[in-house]
Amino acid sequence: MTSATPARRKGRQLPTAEELRAWREYIETAEALRSRLTSRLQVESSLSPGDYSVLLALSEAPERQLRSSALAAHIGWERSRLSHHLGRMERRGLIRRQECATERGGAEVLLTPAGAEAFRRSTVPHLRAIRELFVDALTPDQLRAAGEIAAALRAHLDTRHAGQAPPDVP
Amino acid sequence: MTSATPARRKGRQLPTAEELRAWREYIETAEALRSRLTSRLQVESSLSPGDYSVLLALSEAPERQLRSSALAAHIGWERSRLSHHLGRMERRGLIRRQECATERGGAEVLLTPAGAEAFRRSTVPHLRAIRELFVDALTPDQLRAAGEIAAALRAHLDTRHAGQAPPDVP
DNA sequence: GCCTCTGGATTGACATGTCAACCAGGAGGG
């Protein structure tokens, strides 16, 4: 936390040029990686990263089906985003939605055979792309450091700046 | 190095679970950062990161104006993306487009007073957000490592997998 | 002159994301 920081960043408010450069490298590189992976995934299996996340979660689910809310929680998406995306995937025949008989109100999302097959075909190309684009570019030390840095950033995000709205509402 | 895993990195094709975890941390964290920064920028100055990039480039240009293609090259965007974005920004009065008198065919993009003012107001909040969300989360060592890692990834992207289409057409 | 080629920029169709509004079915509380 801030208490343990040396005198260095005392009254300073804005990042230095060095810090800004690191920020830009980080964010632009992530962007470039995402875009490259997306296009590879697209040509190799006609799936987007979003499709892949959804299909992965469903594939791992007990009966290849999940409640919409459980799916959203699993992959960390907002509800409306998932709803829109499921609509598009349903149009393409990758998943199906049906009223959940066992429970009130909830919709079950289930994998169609076509969806399962598309996922199966995309897995190896997807993993290979990750290795080629990311893993192969880094030394083992760098790879470990990358994970630690990302974890630190995530933890910082989750604590201090957690939802713009302080959660201490009674 | 993790001495647990033997040195058989040669014939392996797919990432290990460890490597995959690092990848996911990296890419999801970058995504979360981008989204958080976007919403802060939005509430504090009604600008998107895209708006900011365009306004920054124009602000630094000689006469606060640039050819469309020069602008695209400067911020690394595709032409059609820039064209769409300029259309939206023009509707909001942030920039203006005019036929370039000095040259054929080219359109000049120029900053309006409203655009310059919006950019001026957004600068400090933007930089402050970067410090709070990124710089403050990392130790100086981590910050440096993050820059190096991103640079390595970028270099790897630019070399081996350069454009899906080898550019060596005579 | 006419045809094609090329470079700069725009356009349209569509995928993806976010935000706010809405809807439907219970649960409480009066």
Added chain:
DNA sequence: CCCTCCTGGTTGACATGTCAATCCAGAGGC
């Protein structure tokens, strides 16, 4: 019973991105 409030989910409007097609104005070739 009626009203209100939650929860889970959908919808519409709109911003953002990508791809392919198009337009337009020279430059060359004939």
